[in-house]
Amino acid sequence: MKLFNTLTRQKEEFKPLVPGQVSMYVCGPTVYNYIHIGNARSAIAFDTIRRYFEYKGYKVNYVSNFTDVDDKMINEARAEGTTVPELAERYIQAFLEDTRALNIEEATLHPRATHEIPAIIDFIQTLIDKGYAYEADGDVYYRAKKFADYGHLSDQNIDQLEEGASQHVNDEEQGRKEDPIDFALWKGQKAADEIAWDSPWGKGRPGWHIECSVMSTKYLGDTLDIHGGGQDLEFPHHENEIAQSEAKTGKKFVNYWLHNGFVTVGKDEEKMSKSLHNFVTVHDILKNVDPQVLRFFMASVQYRSQINYSKENLEQAANILGRFKNTLEGINYRLADATEGLPDPDLAKLVTETTAKFEAAMDDDFNVQNALTAIYEALPAVNSNANAEKADKESLRLFAKKLAAWLSVFGLDVDKLLAKEAGNDDAVIEELVAQRTEARKNKDWAKSDELRDQLKEMGVVLKDTPQGTRWSRE
RNA sequence: GGCGGUGUAGCCAAGUGGUAAGGCAGAGGUCUGCAAAACCUUAAUCGUCGGUUCGACUCCGAUCGCCGCCUCCA
Numbered sequence: 001m002k003l004f005n006t007l008t009r010q011k012e013e014f015k016p017l018v019p020g021q022v023s024m025y026v027c028g029p030t031v032y033n034y035i036h037i038g039n040a041r042s043a044i045a046f047d048t049i050r051r052y053f054e055y056k057g058y059k060v061n062y063v064s065n066f067t068d069v070d071d072k073m074i075n076e077a078r079a080e081g082t083t084v085p086e087l088a089e090r091y092i093q094a095f096l097e098d099t100r101a102l103n104i105e106e107a108t109l110h111p112r113a114t115h116e117i118p119a120i121i122d123f124i125q126t127l128i129d130k131g132y133a134y135e136a137d138g139d140v141y142y143r144a145k146k147f148a149d150y151g152h153l154s155d156q157n158i159d160q161l162e163e164g165a166s167q168h169v170n171d172e173e174q175g176r177k178e179d180p181i182d183f184a185l186w187k188g189q190k191a192a193d194e195i196a197w198d199s200p201w202g203k204g205r206p207g208w209h210i211e212c213s214v215m216s217t218k219y220l221g222d223t224l225d226i227h228g229g230g231q232d233l234e235f236p237h238h239e240n241e242i243a244q245s246e247a248k249t250g251k252k253f254v255n256y257w258l259h260n261g262f263v264t265v266g267k268d269e270e271k272m273s274k275s276l277h278n279f280v281t282v283h284d285i286l287k288n289v290d291p292q293v294l295r296f297f298m299a300s301v302q303y304r305s306q307i308n309y310s311k312e313n314l315e316q317a318a319n320i321l322g323r324f325k326n327t328l329e330g331i332n333y334r335l336a337d338a339t340e341g342l343p344d345p346d347l348a349k350l351v352t353e354t355t356a357k358f359e360a361a362m363d364d365d366f367n368v369q370n371a372l373t374a375i376y377e378a379l380p381a382v383n384s385n386a387n388a389e390k391a392d393k394e395s396l397r398l399f400a401k402k403l404a405a406w407l408s409v410f411g412l413d414v415d416k417l418l419a420k421e422a423g424n425d426d427a428v429i430e431e432l433v434a435q436r437t438e439a440r441k442n443k444d445w446a447k448s449d450e451l452r453d454q455l456k457e458m459g460v461v462l463k464d465t466p467q468g469t470r471w472s473r474e
Numbered sequence: 475g476g477c478g479g480u481g482u483a484g485c486c487a488a489g490u491g492g493u494a495a496g497g498c499a500g501a502g503g504u505c506u507g508c509a510a511a512a513c514c515u516u517a518a519u520c521g522u523c524g525g526u527u528c529g530a531c532u533c534c535g536a537u538c539g540c541c542g543c544c545u546c547c548a
Binding site for chain 2 (some may be wrong): 027039043072160263264289310319374380449
């Protein structure tokens, strides 16, 4: 497998630290609101990657944190008149709900910053002891220039960073920092009502960057196989994580850095992009969009590419899903009927070849477009065979099984895709379908069409096949 | 100003120094009592201008546009 490593800006052969296993850390959300579509993108991108590793037989240890204390948390809690822990708890639950709806596998572990305070303090103390950090008036800062490789990941040079940083640092902070590019490891408590923990430097809370260094190394070891996150985290977040972790351990922190692309939302796409800079939450989207469609749409774009969230693109995804569904339904019906088919060498070969193409594409830095193309190209022959008098049941069965596995990598649950929504009017529908079959036998087309219209109003769509009439809910 | 990405048919999108995969939508057709589904057929010379080359969409240079990061952010 080849992965595009941000560290080297090229695709590299993946070599896990431990054969057959993958350790992954993915930066999770700050839980002060429902996750937005960008958070979902990241979660889906890395879930897809994780699932493909699992498809290949790797055991994946997937750790993803919740940032449950920081400025945004504090401000939001104040605004709502609640506490930071209450806010965190509420939105962690919402996160789990949303990601479950999107069929994102739950992380092996979801550590939270506030549950790791002692480890964070120890980590910071070590950095101070080693001369990489200094205390200043209740804050602790990381001495960025002390770390020789600072800026490597994002290809930034120190002088330019310094220039940029100096323009943004506020006076108060500036006074405490030795250098504008130094960043906070520990932030002293500012107001009495501000959540804080005791530390050697007084009451305060951890800075944002340190928590990820602490939690990733604590749970996955000094060196990880893969660390992921959005492109915006490259700098400064991941740059800082490297500086912190490597300064402490003296070892390489991460072998493969993976960064997912952004989601853009068109101005005139939907009403969703109200005010907050197209701040679209998954919670809101799922009120109108089938979670499977959203999931497939977002998983069907290579993780490094930008995604344009639009109604039209969602429709495209829904149409493709419909094709998969029809194919699987067709196969299932066929497998259920009594007609024994004949082995078809061409079809058997197609299944093998499609598997090879799918895997070759995914092995190439998760090229999902080409992986899907492999599937699309197999569909006509499969559908034809499933409709033919002499269906090759064995190959169809195998293809259906493979397709389920492939779609599962994309986070689609075939059973859910095919599930006829439980309705308590099944008996009524069956009865109407039977009446229509009777009418058709008598060539009473008027009656037949009338019944079909009636069913359509009930949300039921019919397909007349040589093997009989099939129905499904739309 | 610094760093990075991107520009291929209406839309999504792959790709290689040798003459443009695939999908969605659309159109036509087959099948069907009619439909639905399925199947078949069907569209672009690759932002622009130069250069290198026998030959470039693919390499180099310039230029225009779009996006992101450099400050909290997936």
